[in-house]
Amino acid sequence: SQQGEEDPQALSIQEGENATMNCSYKTSINNLQWYRQNSGRGLVHLILIRSNEREKHSGRLRVTLDTSKKSSSLLITASRAADTASYFCATGRAAGNKLTFGGGTRVLVKP
Amino acid sequence: ETGVTQSPTHLIKTRGQQVTLRCSSQSGHNTVSWYQQALGQGPQFIFQYYREEENGRGNFPPRFSGLQFPNYSSELNVNALELDDSALYLCASSLTLTQVGTEAFFGQGTRLTVV
Secondary structure, eight states: OOSOEEEOSEEEEETTSOEEEEEEOSSOOSEEEEEEESTTOOEEEEEEEETTOOEEEETTEEEEEETTTTEEEEEEOSOOGGGOEEEEEEEESSTTOOEEEOOOEEEEEEO | OOSOEEEOSEEEEOTTOOEEEEEEOOTTOOEEEEEEEOTTSOOEEEEEEETTEEEEEOSOOTTEEEEEOTTSOEEEEEOSOOGGGOEEEEEEEEOOBTTBOOOOEEOOOEEEEEO
8 A cells, every 4th residue: 555645636737837746645654755757767866754744845845744733745946847747745653764655746847 | 756666667467466665865864755646646655665664654555665775776566466556656865863854855756568
């Protein structure tokens, strides 16, 4: 079973627009990570946010974490066609990185 | 590039056969985790190896087994293959630190098709 649930399941936007996706989880966590996957290949790590952090930025990415609501959001600003991919959140409950993934959000950025 | 390499990239096997998938972890990492990703779904945790010992297992039957070698590379073995084992198998390399979660870096995966 998957702990995280991403919302929406699919998102279609124009280049230059912002893309926001959300992740909810069920149990307490040590950290939450976001990954990108292109065309069913390997996962690319985007950002890790620890349970004691509320917001984190990396380039055009902004991640928030609300542990009271057991939810996180990923914002991609000024999207590009190259951002077209599936995005997954994954929660880690301990230091050992046994990650539990959600079902992913498929993002299509149209040029 | 993450520095995590998996082989082979694609594989076709017949139901009932056995398969071995390989993973070389990133330099400096001591932990390897394996995930199964069915089409259209998120990855599912199979098991993890830390310093050559199994360190946690997901909801997978015993016919899924693994090894980690002294150089921290790893193998995933699946016996008695079933059609439902067809999936992308992902290896993730990370550094386990006490009390601190760290990034996991994934290889490109092995696409297994069971016919």
